[in-house]
Amino acid sequence: DENSIFSFLDEMASWAQIAVGGLHLAEQLLAVDTTHKWGPYRGEAEEPDHADNDEAVEEAEAAVDDEVTLEPSAEELADVTLALQKVWELGAKLDPGRDYALDVQGYANRKGDDYAKRPLFRYVADDVLFGKSTFAKLIALLDNYEREVGKAEHRTKAEKAEESAFIDDIAKTPCLRYLKAYLVSKGKTTSYAFKRLLGSLWFRTYASQRGGPEDSCGFEHVFVGEERGGDARQVTGLHNWVQLYLEEKKGALDYHGYVAYDHRRPAQDQRAMSLQFTWKDADDGSDDLKPTSTSLIGTSPELEIALYTLAAFSKSGDDLSLDLDDGLTVRLKCILWDLHGAPVIRTCYPESI
Numbered sequence: 540d541e542n543s544i545f546s547f548l549d550e551m552a553s554w555a556q557i558a559v560g561g562l563h564l565a566e567q568l569l570a571v572d573t574t575h576k577w578g579p580y581r582g583e584a585e586e587p588d589h590a591d592n593d594e595a596v597e598e599a600e601a602a603v604d605d606e607v608t609l610e611p612s613a614e615e616l617a618d619v620t621l622a623l624q625k626v627w628e629l630g631a632k633l634d635p636g637r638d639y640a641l642d643v644q645g646y647a648n649r650k651g652d653d654y655a656k657r658p659l660f661r662y663v664a665d666d667v668l669f670g671k672s673t674f675a676k677l678i679a680l681l682d683n684y685e686r687e688v689g690k691a692e693h694r695t696k697a698e699k700a701e702e703s704a705f706i707d708d709i710a711k712t713p714c715l716r717y718l719k720a721y722l723v724s725k726g727k728t729t730s731y732a733f734k735r736l737l738g739s740l741w742f743r744t745y746a747s748q749r750g751g752p753e754d755s756c757g758f759e760h761v762f763v764g765e766e767r768g769g770d771a772r773q774v775t776g777l778h779n780w781v782q783l784y785l786e787e788k789k790g791a792l793d794y795h796g797y798v799a800y801d802h803r804r805p806a807q808d809q810r811a812m813s814l815q816f817t818w819k820d821a822d823d824g825s826d827d828l829k830p831t832s833t834s835l836i837g838t839s840p841e842l843e844i845a846l847y848t849l850a851a852f853s854k855s856g857d858d859l860s861l862d863l864d865d866g867l868t869v870r871l872k873c874i875l876w877d878l879h880g881a882p883v884i885r886t887c888y889p890e891s892i
Contacts, residue, residue, distance in 0.1 A: 630842025647796030757884025
């Protein structure tokens with residue numbers, strides 16, 4: 540009858556209101572920004588998920604000069620050394636003689652004797668260094684790690700946020716955008732997963748010694764440095780010039796002189812340098828030796844990340860040469876470890892040829 544029909548229609552209207560309310564709730568939940576959540580790389584819940592925010596990436600890319608070619612050519616895809624040169628060309632670098640100056644001094648022998656009575660860096664323009672966004676975010680990361688090998692890393696939520704901010708910032712730069720296009724073309728990642736790959740590759744922790752705790756990550760080893768214990772304590776890693784400068788500036792690092800197999804003295808404006816130093820351990824006061832370490836000089840953090848990441852994914856291994864602005868040629872040495880099916884950086888550094 541008519542009453543039954545109206546009763547049925549009222550009931551259907553009630554259900555429709557419930558459904559609409561559910562849709563509004565779903566929209567609110569989906570609107571939550573999960574771009575920087577701490578989520579999985581291949582399912583590991585404790586690792587950062589640096590997923591690309593397409594809108595933010597597009598805005599950053601639009602701000603770059605349209606004349607800059609950021610897509611790899613067929614020749615660069617076929618020859619990784621050409622791709623490395625393109626990354627070097629696109630990467631930001633400080634100007635030697637204006638932004639910084641070196642004081643090379645004497646040749647260091649393998650006994651650890653000090654042949655440099657003055658600091659390596661005559662000066663660095665701190666307003667330039669700290670005024671550049673990617674440098675500032677790099678510097679914020681340098682105090683986040685345990686120096687001693689064998690001591691587990693326990694990153695705080697704030698420290699993970701600093702890692703995410705660093706990845707987000709460098710991903711906007713031309714050399715990282717080129718790297719992204721290169722790796723996507725090679726099938727190593729997708730446009731969406733690129734930042735997640737960088738985060739896992741450089742910041743995922745692992746045990747540096749069999750059976751030990753998760754005490755290291757690629758970024759810590761390459762950019763910060765570590766200390767191997769035992770009777771003869773030595774520094775491992777530490778291949779970043781900004782860390783060298785800052786530790787020297789506060790009196791913790793003592794430069795001993797340059798290292799060269801042919802004893803050839805580096806130029807004061809050279810873009811890469813092998814050197815020897817000791818690094819003071821604030822915990823026990825020991826001066827730990829690094830017999831030989833090679834670093835690029837004056838390079839931006841995004842340029843080093845791009846070069847080393849590209850080299851690490853290449854099958855050419857130790858044969859990757861790079862011509863620098865100053866006529867010097869270096870070989871990029873990179874070692875990748877496989878961690879439960881995901882690649883992580885063990886070490887990367889330049890080596891003089």
